[in-house]
Amino acid sequence: MLLALPACVTGSYDRVRLQEPVAEADLAGLAPGRSSLGECLQRLGAPWRVVEYDVDVDGNAGAALLWTWRDAAGWGIEVQYGDENLSGSVSYDAVTAEQPACMLWFDHLLVLQRWRFGTAGDLLPRRQRPAPFAAAAGA
């Protein structure tokens, strides 16, 4: 049945390059427990995202900074089919992979605690609602 439908199949090779990567070597001069936020920003440039981290009841908080980038290439295929009554398309995109990322965590004094490489999806917290201390203090 499907084979009987008029179909158009196209292949594609696509590459996506986004942002500047962070390499292990870029972090070489940074020292957990010693390096300041300013020093890290100087070395790595501006992060992609900043999120609140480790907030205490007095409203002191650290920060987690995420750098992410992508240089991925891959083949894809698209199948389009249809007539006047029925049409549609199916596509497969091998480029869409999780984006590499590096996250740095800073304590309440904005001193580097640690870093980790992974994917943006793994490293960023799922929920990023601001800490409720201000509302509690005002209540």
Added chain:
Amino acid sequence: MLRRTSAASLLLLASCALGRQDVNEPIDGAALRAFQPGATKAAEVVAALGAPTEVVQLGRRSAYRYDATRTKSSALFLGVINFGNQDARQDRVWLFFDDKDVLLHYGATLSTHRTQYALPWEDVHEPEDHAARDAKRAESGR
């Protein structure tokens, strides 16, 4: 004969496309250099750069994000097979303020001028490429 006809058909079907997309104005590097951690207030930053893209609460502190993105896309269509490339770079600044809205630190990445049109197999973003583009941007004062 069949091979020659196929090659000719392929050439007839061949086409290419280029596209550029800009989101926000590139960030003014000269304005950034005027900011002084420990002295500049958030209001001064906003007066110089306009409204930030995002403000993040960090306990009693805050951080402002400014960004601009340039994306250059190129595609080569050969009928049944197509090649595409997308290159995107950002100007991005994060400014961190204390609980009195005084600037603590800022980090900047200015890269929109490094974006390039290319095909997927081409190498771009080599150091010498960047150096030439950086110098051109520096000349323009931004």
